[in-house]
Structure formats: C-alpha cells, structure tokens
Ligand SMILES: Nc1ncnc2c1ncn2[C@@H]1O[C@H](COP(=O)(O)OP(=O)(O)O)[C@@H](O)[C@H]1O
C-alpha cells in the first residue's frame with residue numbers, strides 16, 4: 001500500500017510542543033509521511049512566545065511549489081498563517097493543485113496570549129480559506145472571533161456556533177470545547193446534518209501546550225490514510241486524550257503533550 005502523505009503549512013515552534021514540530025511528530029506517530037511549509041518562525045518555549053518572524057511570500061510559495069509539484073499531498077493541515085497575504089497565497093496554491101483533504105486549524109492566539117494571526121487576516125481566513133476547507137477545527141475563542149459573537153459558555157451555544165460556522169463554507173466543522181470551564185472535554189462534529197458529540201473526562205493538568213495543533217494534525221493524518229471524517233476525528237480525539245494524559249512537565253511553564261503516548265497505549 002502506498003504511504004499516506006500529509007503536509008503541514010504552519011509556524012515553527014522552537015520549543016517543539018506546537019506548530020510544525022507538533023504536526024510532524026503526530027504525522028509520524030500515525031504512520032503518515034510528513035512534509036512541511038513554514039510560514040513563520042517563532043522563538044517560543046513553555047513560558048510563551050518571545051518573537052515572531054514571518055517568512056517572505058517568496059519563501060512560502062517556493063516551499064509550496066516544491067512539495068506540491070513533485071510529491072503531492074493526500075491531506076494538508078494549516079496552522080499559523082499570520083497575515084492576509086499568506087492566507088491568500090496558501091488558498092490559491094491549494095486550489096491550483098486541487099488538494100482534496102484540507103484541515104484548517106484557524107490558529108489566532110497562543111495559550112500565553114501572543115498573537116499568531118494579524119487582526120486584519122480574519123477576513124481573508126473567512127473569504128479565502130474556509131470555503132475550500134474540508135474541515136475546520138476552531139477552539140471556542142477562535143470560533144467566536146470568526147462569527148463576531150461573544151465566546152460560548154454552554155453546549156447549546158456551541159451547537160448553534162457549529163451550525164453557523166458550517167454556513168461559511170467548510171464541508172465539516174469540528175468545534176473544540178477544550179476552553180469550556182469545568183466538566184468534560186466536549187468537541188462537536190457537524191457534517192451539515194447531524195451534530196456528533198465527542199466527550200472525554202477533563203484531564204487535570206496545566207501541560208496542554210500544542211493540543212489544538214496536535215488534534216488537527218491527527219485528523220489530517222487519518223484523512224490522508226483514507227479514513228472517513230467521523231473515524232478521523234474519533235482517532236484524533238483518542239490521540240490527543242492520550243497525549244494530554246501523559247503530558248510532559250518540561251520547562252518552567254505550560255509543558256507540551258506527549259506525542260508517543262497513543263502508540264505506546266496501543267502497543268501495550
Ligand atoms: N484538559 C483537557 N482534558 C481533556 N481534553 C482536553 C483538555 N484540554 C483540551 N482538550 C482537548 O484537546 C483538543 C484541543 O482543544 P483545545 O485545547 O480547545 O484547542 P486549542 O489548543 O486550539 O486551544 C480538543 O479535543 C479538546 O477537547
């Protein structure tokens with residue numbers, strides 16, 4: 001069987017817990033061949049983001065061309081895209097190369113509070129990227145920003161938001177409930193007809209750096225292997241739950257999740 005090829009288009013996290021590094025580790029753990037297009041370098045560790053250095057459009061386009069014109073991708077995951085110009089370029093290239101499984105994680109703000117997306121880029125995200133997305137994976141603050149509403153606090157508000165996000169054009173919406181205070185960690189999958197709930201116990205830990213990146217990358221890896229969206233999201237939920245359960249208390253701040261935990265669990 002040919003190897004599934006997964007491409008991440010995202011920012012680099014020097015601390016290794018989020019961004020390109022989290023995505024490539026996740027692809028590897030789920031048996032997909034990982035490739036990368038780096039949109040920005042961040043000087044980052046468990047204490048926060050200490051610098052953001054966007055790459056030139058020329059550098060980003062050269063990386064996209066190199067990968068897509070030769071190797072191709074069975075699925076693409078986008079993360080930190082930073083500016084309206086980068087978003088438009090990425091959308092144009094994914095359309096030109098007819099990429100069929102596009103997972104858009106609309107990264108906006110890191111857990112420490114640093115901005116990873118310019119305010120003026122939200123319009124480009126909505127106009128250029130959401131309509132071509134197979135699935136979008138916003139967290140609650142990101143969903144609220146896209147919809148121009150107050151942040152959701154209840155499951156009913158989350159359901160309404162998932163329906164409204166779907167109207168912006170993606171084929172599927174996964175609304176992540178990691179930011180809901182208290183109670184289980186509930187994510188919603190909406191396919192345009194049915195809302196599915198994915199529930200796990202909330203794990204008591206502060207070490208959750210890179211949860212969103214890892215979850216979206218796992219969905220991309222599974223779609224690249226030919227899974228249905230429902231099965232891809234279920235596997236991603238199991239993957240991130242295992243990764244948070246044995247997250248790593250390294251550094252002095254918010255530590256990363258453990259990308260090899262899911263495989264280890266399955267080998268036991
Ligand atoms: N403390 C936790 N316990 C269990 N699952 C969690 C926890 N925090 C986040 N998750 C899960 O991790 C995934 C990423 O969600 P979230 O943290 O909301 O994303 P982001 O990193 O983009 O803010 C979701 O599946 C969410 O339910």
Ligand SMILES: Cc1ncc(COP(=O)(O)OP(=O)(O)O)c(N)n1
Pocket residue numbers: 010011012013018019020042044079080107109110111112116208209210211212213214
């Ligand atoms: C380079 C880079 N990309 C994305 C993020 C945000 O990652 P996320 O998975 O949402 O996790 P937190 O940063 O919120 O813990 C990032 N920090 N860096």
